[in-house]
Amino acid sequence: MxxxxxxxxxxxxxxxxxxxxxxxxxxxxxxxxxxxxxxxxxxxxxxxxxxxxxxxxxxxxxxxxxxxxxxxxxxxxxxxSEEPFLDSYGKRTLFFVGMGLLGFLILIHIIGFYGGILVFMIYYMRFLGRHGWGITSLVSVSLVVFSFFFFDIAMRIVLPKGYLEPLFIPLYDMFL
Amino acid sequence: MEILLSLFNGILIALEPINLGLAVIGVVVGLFVGAMPGLGSVNGVAILLPFTFVIQSFTGGATSPMIFLAAIYYGAMYGGAISSITLGIPGASTAVATTFDGRPLAMKGMAHVALVAAALASFIGGTVSNVLFTAFAPLLASVALSFGNPEIFALMLLAFATFVGLGGDDIPKTLFSICFGLVLATVGFDIISGEPRLIFFDITGFSHGIRFLVLAIGVYGIGEMIWTINTSRYGSSMSKVDVSWASMIDAMKRFQEAWRGTLIGSLLGFFVGILPAAGATPGSLMSYGVTKMLSKNPKEYGKGAIDGVAAPEAANNSASTGAMLPMMTLGIPGSPTTAVLLAGMVIWGLQPGPLLFTNQPDFVWPLIGSFYVSNLVAVLVNLAFIPVFLWMLRMPFTILAPLIFVLSLVGTYAAYMDMFDVWLMVFVGVGAFFLRILDYPVAPAVLAIVLGPIAEPKLRQSLLLSDGDFSIFFTRPIAGPITVIAIILILLPLFKVIYDKIKGKPAEA
CATH class of the missing domain: 1.10.287 (Helix Hairpins)
Structure with a gap:
């Protein structure tokens, strides 16, 4: 330190x-x-x-x-202080969380926010948190659905969707 | 007496079923918009402004639409505290100061105490400001107008002075943090000369400046979360949350500890809210700083002081009413949200200004009455929803953490619609994590980036007026005393070091 x-x-x-x-x-x-x-x-x-x-x-x-x-x-x-600036746990945490965030940011440019949220939540919950596939899928999909209806539909704040844009056009037709 | 009668009639109109219903809907909508990171009252009011034309077509007047918007405004002010306390991400810029102590309280398993304190302090702040608004509206508007550039700069200096002690005892790190925040606030185009400034490495994304929420969400969303993961070792340190009736009653009893912060926040928040270009965010930050400064236990602040939650919450609610005052009496909006409300009033055919109270009493008094009603509705709705908010904290940390990361990223994008800001926010968060390990206080930097864009133009315009003579801050009747008090407060830690040396005590760094 x-x-x-x-x-x-x-x-x-x-x-x-x-x-x-x-x-x-x-x-x-x-x-x-x-x-x-x-x-x-x-x-x-x-x-x-x-x-x-x-x-x-x-x-x-x-x-x-x-x-x-x-x-x-x-x-x-x-x-x-004689403590290390970051111990081995801290370095490992920072690496895995940092890589996850970096991946999320890059994915936003490719498959948009909603695709990115899905992949990031699965990465974090399943692989870092070691939750079962059931709860992981439930939370990840619910978060995507809630975010879409809150931001895109209710608040009219259109989040980037990248290459997944065509998948959302029928939803816009239905709800807007 | 005439005022009381008008107010009574106004409250009766605000309590009519249609208006009461609109107030309840507005408060609930505002509560959720305010709780969502990146979105604040301005988003709620602006997005729902077109909806008020539908209301107007049913009700016929401007009163009901305005009541609806005012209720959203109130609800959002209450809502901002929710994510600050439960998730550690400021729901809006007005709730950043609530994070300073609300989050540590939640980490200690006392989120219910923080949420109840926030709700009750908001209610008291709203009520005090409503009374001041009702009784002294025209008088206070003229006082606010007497604050020129030197006076407002002196007030900003006082705010920085109260925050010198915010980061603990490490004076050079606190000083660094304040100046760093102020420098970051200058990035972008200089609003006076139009020249580009501090465009780092010529990256064009910096040309619009470093926005406040980017820094706030980065520090308190990403940085705080990495810090928590690192220190808690994935153990949920918030799982002890108690949601029983007894705990809620106990939380209400503990609110007595927060009377000082609530009082300071209510009065200071209202006055800062009145000042043009100030608003609820500086009001809440200044109230936090002043409450901490006047406290007998300033070292408790930042570690979970109930007063540290009550002061900014009372202030941001009080300031939200205060900001309405210059809008209605002078036609000058005190905050972005009141600017949207002003636009609404103009669209509905009203003329805000000194004659509004005499020409449109049938609009003004029901609106003021609705402030009282919305405030009451907001506290009841907020208290009723506290168990729902606390449920979030019961989630395993390995679900809560990614959720906060996602909300931080989405919230930043929703606020500015710019991916550069999202990248910058994550970068700021990681940087804040490293600096925190070395005891650099980040809260003063957050305060500085809010007050910087107000302070710098006021300083430069003052010096332009005085031809470069700094005595302008000392010779004017209002600015002078404020500047002197601020300088004394800034020098106080130095006096303490000298005093300790004389007394032979070991000096703190």
Whole structure:
């Protein structure tokens, strides 16, 4: 945990510097404006567009340095903790849940939300939760049916359906 | 006396069978729309606005349609707390602060206490705001108008100041979190100069900015769920939920502990709700911060304080009535939902503004009467449904967890109809999980992303007015004291460190 604390503070410190650099970016349509011209007061316009994010990012950088000092002086709980940042269970959980979510997100682009929900629920309940096929099918299908009627039909919020779109056209004809 | 008579007549009209029926339907619809992640009162009111034309064709006036919409508004305000407490996903932005303590209470097997506290605090917040609305509408509208840019920025500064202590004692991490949220709120196009800002790696999805619910659902839906799975090791830590009558009565008794938060939320929420461009979300977050600051046990907040549920819930209901005030008396909507209601009033041939109370008393008083009736209906319906909501928590965790993941993804898409936001939400959630392991508080970042888009323009417009002179925040009669109080609060942890050093105590980080 101690190493994770300082590595994170350093990474967030670099990110703060990136944000400061990015805040001072001149508008693309006016290449003559120098970088960081927008982080102070502009005559007749008040503070420039980069004023607020630049100085806030600077405070973020100062905070990261402060976190680093606390780490060196062993003043924060993670800086004195001997526990691992993630134990083997945590790594395995993050991997399986993360892969499931990643798969769900990719599937939304291919077979839409409803197909994705079905596959994700089966993956999670059957393979991670070790529930029987009966309860898995019941919950998964019920969730798809409820979501369709709540979002697409009642709330008129059309969720993406990907390649499964043609399957829903008869349902629209029936209920809309 | 005249006001009381008008109100009494208004309540009688609101209690007519057709209007009462519409209020009940509106509350139930609002409750479910509000409880659904990603959807809030604005969705319910906007989607059902066309339906009110059907109501108008039956009833003939604008009163019944408006009662229906107001009931949806109330129901949604109550409903937002349900998913915040039971699932840990904020049902709407107005219920984010409810998650801070509602979720820990549910994790301790005390979801019924949190749900009852939310319902009763909402009722009290709604009632207090209705009384203030009835008695002081024109006066309060003029007070709200006296709040210019420096005053509103000072108020935002005060909100941040109350939240400095939100993340515990780690000041640099809290400071980082607040500033990070504020910077994320600037992503997209600058509304003053029109220049693109912080479009990370030139990804076009960032051009519309990082939306509030993306961050809130990511942090509290995905991040919280991964955290729970990691710490509970798949054991259901919420299975002890008790749904008996005795437990409900006990929960009502325990609500006495929440009087302070309820009172602060009711009053502060109403006032923040009145302010143009503020609304219920800042109102609820500020009430949470102030209640925590004034509490004798601030360390209990975030771990399951009943006051931490009551304050934001009283505030968001109170603010929802408060936001109606400038809409009806000045024609200025205080929130997106009241903007839709304003559109409805205009479509029905009404002219919101200072003359509405004198020219259209037969519309105004039944509407105000319906606020009282809807509020009562909402608390009764909400209390009746609590066993149904608690049933969700009895599900095995291996069913509840994927359900929450699905609702988080669908809710984010439903809110903005953009797949980029869904990807970003998951990314934010995983990032929040890692930061939480290292004790970075995420709640201040959530507050900052709500208040950032309000605070920045107010700061810049104020400095434009003063020609870059920061003394504008100190020299004005309202802004000055608020700014000074905010600065003292911000510096309070530093004073404490210095005091501890002098006293020879070991200083906290």
């Amino acid at each position: 101690r190493r994770a604390e300082i590595v994170t503070a350093v990474l967030l410190g670099f990110f703060s510097v990136y944000l400061m650099w990015k805040s001072g970016e001149p508008p693309a349509w006016d290449p003559d404006v120098p970088r960081f011209a927008n982080i102070g007061m502009i005559d007749g316009e008040g503070p420039g567009s980069g004023f607020w994010p630049f100085w806030l990012s600077a405070i973020m950088l100062v905070s990261c340095v402060w976190i680093g000092i606390n780490w060196y002086r062993k003043k924060s709980p993670p800086s004195v």
